[in-house]
Amino acid sequence: MIKLKTKELHFDEELKKKIEFICYFCNITPKIINGSIRKIDKTNLNYIDPHRIIINNIMFLAFNYSNELYINNLSKKIKISELENYIKSMN
Numbered sequence: 896m897i898k899l900k901t902k903e904l905h906f907d908e909e910l911k912k913k914i915e916f917i918c919y920f921c922n923i924t925p926k927i928i929n930g931s932i933r934k935i936d937k938t939n940l941n942y943i944d945p946h947r948i949i950i951n952n953i954m955f956l957a958f959n960y961s962n963e964l965y966i967n968n969l970s971k972k973i974k975i976s977e978l979e980n981y982i983k984s985m986n
Contacts (some may be wrong), residue, residue: 898936903929906946907959913975914948914957921982925950930958951985 906929918925926949933942945956948964955978956965963972966981973981 900934900936902932902934904931904943904946904959905929910957910959910961910975914978917975917978918950918982921979923950923982950982953985 906927911927914925914927928947928949930944930946933944934940943958945958945965948955948957954967956967956969957963962975964975964978965972
């Protein structure tokens with residue numbers, strides 16, 4: 896039987912402050928969900944579940960110490976500095 900171990904990751908405070916600061920100027924409150932590391936017991940297989948940020952029903956994925964956000968999945972990304980313009984263009 897396969898056993899999974901899950902350990903919650905803490906959101907990097909600097910990254911969290913940047914996102915909250917940008918959302919403050921857009922008059923939006925983001926919902927932030929911490930990511931996790933999932934490990935299959937007795938193997939060296941790990942999966943890093945990214946942090947999820949939900950803004951206006953759109954999910955952004957973020958990794959600690961990164962300057963990029965992924966939109967809905969890992970195929971489309973934007974820089975954090977472009978987040979304000981992206982949020983304004985959604986409205």
